[in-house]
Amino acid sequence: MAPILLNSMGNEHSDYIQSDVSKTGGVCEESSSGQHGRGHPFVCVGGSPNRMRSFAQFIHEQLELPGNAADIRDICEGTDRYSMYKVGPVLSVSHGMGVPSISIMLHELIKLLYHARCRDVIIFRIGTSGGVGLPAGTVVITDKAVDSFFRPQFEQVVLGKVIIRSTELDEDVAQELLQYSSELPDIPSVIGNTMCTHDFYEGQGRLDGALCSFSTEEKLEYLRKASEAGVRNIEMESTVFAAMCRVCNLKAAVVCVTLLNRFEGDQISTPHNVLLEYQQRPQCLVAHFIKKHLGLIS
Ligand SMILES: O=P(O)(O)O[C@H]1O[C@H](CO)[C@@H](O)[C@H]1O
Numbered sequence: 183m184a185p186i187l188l189n190s191m192g193n194e195h196s197d198y199i200q201s202d203v204s205k206t207g208g209v210c211e212e213s214s215s216g217q218h219g220r221g222h223p224f225v226c227v228g229g230s231p232n233r234m235r236s237f238a239q240f241i242h243e244q245l246e247l248p249g250n251a252a253d254i255r256d257i258c259e260g261t262d263r264y265s266m267y268k269v270g271p272v273l274s275v276s277h278g279m280g281v282p283s284i285s286i287m288l289h290e291l292i293k294l295l296y297h298a299r300c301r302d303v304i305i306f307r308i309g310t311s312g313g314v315g316l317p318a319g320t321v322v323i324t325d326k327a328v329d330s331f332f333r334p335q336f337e338q339v340v341l342g343k344v345i346i347r348s349t350e351l352d353e354d355v356a357q358e359l360l361q362y363s364s365e366l367p368d369i370p371s372v373i374g375n376t377m378c379t380h381d382f383y384e385g386q387g388r389l390d391g392a393l394c395s396f397s398t399e400e401k402l403e404y405l406r407k408a409s410e411a412g413v414r415n416i417e418m419e420s421t422v423f424a425a426m427c428r429v430c431n432l433k434a435a436v437v438c439v440t441l442l443n444r445f446e447g448d449q450i451s452t453p454h455n456v457l458l459e460y461q462q463r464p465q466c467l468v469a470h471f472i473k474k475h476l477g478l479i480s
């Protein structure tokens with residue numbers, strides 16, 4: 183039974199997510215239907231509030247929970263920072279864009295899980311990304327989260343010094359997700375390295391930002407080097423997500439769909455309805471994983 187580790191100070195103060203553990207009935211309490219008991223709680227995080235609300239509604243339906251999926255409530259409505267939904271044994275949380283934003287949410291979420299006495303948590307980041315040599319709509323299950331220099335590490339600056347943390351993710355969860363993707367229709371998936379950048383434009387080799395300090399040739403050379411380093415997609419949260427989950431003993435996976443192939447351009451010109459369908463692919467895959475683990479499907 184792997185406990186969630188908290189910092190040595192055991193700091194209790196949290197001023198970002200005012201969600202009250204009692205309101206959630208404890209993430210790990212038996213769900214109202216009593217269907218799922220105290221098994222593994224599952225946590226899914228993603229950048230956009232709307233997407234994490236629709237994921238919560240989707241999971242509510244998939245787990246056939248009582249009540250109306252449309253009635254789910256944001257238990258973080260007191261703050262403007264994040265949205266959080268508890269659906270049976272699943273917590274769905276938004277985190278905004280970029281390492282700083284998800285990092286703050288993860289501190290608060292991990293403290294919440296600790297106080298709810300959760301054990302054996304499995305946490306998924308379900309997001310979107312830019313593909314590197316992959317067709318749009320491909321789901322990338324992250325092997326290693328790497329930084330802009332393709333290193334499997336996250337640099338945390340603390341008191342003016344750099345702490346380097348490993349970004350290893352749970353290999354078994356990744357392999358299991360890949361296996362399930364082959365059982366599901368229309369979820370083309372690969373396992374590969376995910377590069378996490380601190381910027382969407384220049385930091386990802388885009389030529390179409392307000393600033394651009396490089397040529398098309400230099401952009402393509404960088405993307406080729408990334409590809410040779412095993413990078414298959416680019417997003418903006420995976421390294422700190424992997425690092426913090428690892429330090430806190432949380433089994434973690436990153437499952438992001440690609441919205442475009444960056445070798446073919448920078449703009450996300452895919453029609454909105456197609457983008458929505460793409461964004462559902464990681465949700466379907468993770469929902470399938472959860473249902474398998476809850477014994478709802480054999
Ligand atoms: O789709 P989400 O989860 O927001 O993730 C990706 O989308 C945002 C950029 O468009 C960044 O947060 C990147 O990581």
Ligand SMILES: O=c1cc[nH]c(=O)[nH]1
Nearest residue numbers: 310311312416417418
């Ligand atoms: O190209 C992309 C698409 C989504 N998210 C990113 O960070 N980059």
